[in-house]
């Protein structure tokens with residue numbers, strides 16, 4: 001049996017279409033477009049590409065894009081002063097500071113300075129706390145995109161065994177919180193877990209977010225399981241995921257890399273910006 005390939009690119013395009021329609025309605029009502037400010041510090045080539053893509057997607061969704069490019073030697077105080085200005089700017093609904101930041105800047109100090117209601121990345125501890133306790137907030141884009149793909153395949157997630165591989169604040173932890181909110185039985189495995197394979201073998205749903213090319217082996221996967229591969233690893237062979245591609249022969253459904261989770265992240269960012277704009281407008 002070969003797994004159904006989950007077409008994240010098509011799903012993301014549909015989501016972006018729906019966001020564009022809702023953004024037009026917001027603009028009509030509010031008399032202004034939803035606005036997203038993206039801040040890039042330095043000239044990391046991968047980050048530059050992401051920031052350009054985010055700006056393009058924002059304009060394509062009929063929203064205002066504000067791009068702030070700062071030099072790599074900007075001080076933490078200057079960056080925080082910019083965040084303060086964006087927090088106070090009524091035309092800005094969403095603020096995203098592209099990570100990683102240069103070593104001399106404390107990422108935590110910057111993230112916690114962002115107004116939680118403009119934190120479209122969902123990285124602020126207030127939003128992490130809202131997610132953990134079931135309050136409305138802004139949810140990190142990549143895990144929310146993964147959940148949307150999963151819900152498309154499993155309209156009823158309740159009771160399913162889910163294993164999340166990786167415990168980062170950006171993907172693993174919020175992913176586990178989202179699956180728990182959906183009443184899955186959730187296990188998070190990580191670098192200190194004694195028997196990763198034993199856990200993965202039980203799972204109806206596997207979300208791999210470890211950043212190790214081909215880490216998840218086909219033999220680990222329960223036949224018919226749904227596998228979401230968050231990995232985007234640049235190797236000599238091009239972009240590869242965290243899941244060995246031979247898993248396609250065991251899984252019931254699987255996201256390809258590229259074209260699976262990747263396109264969802266920016267689409268959800270657009271969605272989060274619209275949600276932030278709607279809540280701010282009351």
Ligand code: GUN
Nearest residue numbers: 096097098099100121141
């Ligand atoms: N760097 C890599 N992914 C992300 C992301 O989702 N948000 C931000 N702010 N920086 C990133």
